[in-house]
Amino acid sequence: NAGVTQTPKFQVLKTGQSMTLQCAQDMNHEYMSWYRQDPGMGLRLIHYSVGAGITDQGEVPNGYNVSRSTTEDFPLRLLSAAPSQTSVYFCASSLGQGAGYEQYFGPGTRLTVT
Amino acid sequence: GENVEQHPSTLSVQEGDSAVIKCTYSDSASNYFPWYKQELGKRPQLIIDIRSNVGEKKDQRIAVTLNKTAKHFSLHITETQPEDSAVYFCAAKTGTASKLTFGTGTRLQVTL
Numbered sequence: 001n002a003g004v005t006q007t008p009k010f011q012v013l014k015t016g017q018s019m020t021l022q023c024a025q026d027m028n029h030e031y032m033s034w035y036r037q038d039p040g041m042g043l044r045l046i047h048y049s050v051g052a053g054i055t056d057q058g059e060v061p062n063g064y065n066v067s068r069s070t071t072e073d074f075p076l077r078l079l080s081a082a083p084s085q086t087s088v089y090f091c092a093s094s095l096g097q098g099a100g101y102e103q104y105f106g107p108g109t110r111l112t113v114t
Numbered sequence: 115g116e117n118v119e120q121h122p123s124t125l126s127v128q129e130g131d132s133a134v135i136k137c138t139y140s141d142s143a144s145n146y147f148p149w150y151k152q153e154l155g156k157r158p159q160l161i162i163d164i165r166s167n168v169g170e171k172k173d174q175r176i177a178v179t180l181n182k183t184a185k186h187f188s189l190h191i192t193e194t195q196p197e198d199s200a201v202y203f204c205a206a207k208t209g210t211a212s213k214l215t216f217g218t219g220t221r222l223q224v225t226l
Contacts, residue, residue: 033214035216040123042120042219043214048213058213059215098146098207102148
């Protein structure tokens with residue numbers, strides 16, 4: 001199994017540009033989520049999905065959209081990039097919800113918005 | 115929502131010494147507390163976790179303790195080694211939801 005994969009690894013955008021960060025998992029996990037990691041602030045939840053067709057907002061959803069058309073894929077869209085969205089983005093997945101289900105993280109995407 | 119505070123933000127210990135990282139949480143309904151290790155430029159990886167019905171869990175040199183009354187939990191690393199140098203994150207999960215709330219991280223440096 002490849003586990004959780006993310007593309008691209010690095011990306012530079014200009015303010016106002018749009019892009020999609022890709023995330024895929026081959027473990028048949030129902031739960032997927034997106035986090036952003038900023039220095040001194042830990043990992044903050046952006047959006048999550050409990051299954052295909054179901055998504056919900058996390059702690060910092062503004063400026064981001066998600067969709068979940070298949071179990072495997074959970075892309076994150078930036079509609080109009082802003083410098084405040086410069087961050088490292090991690091996708092994660094787990095087999096189920098509730099206590100005890102380990103979340104597996106992807107390798108991350110480092111995004112810079114100029 | 116849940117709020118997790120983590121201390122200290124940086125910790126330097128000599129090789130062979132013990133390291134302790136502490137976290138507090140706000141939601142008494144939280145029932146799962148994982149700890150992640152993140153090496154520089156890498157993804158976070160689970161190193162140990164504990165459920166709310168357990169007070170302590172140990173895995174070789176790593177242990178986690180949970181005090182539900184005080185709403186705090188701690189990571190203990192004994193006989194530290196240079197490869198333990200990394201950023202450690204605590205997290206809390208509430209109820210049946212899968213949302214994890216993370217602490218702000220502790221940068222542990224193990225010196226020779």
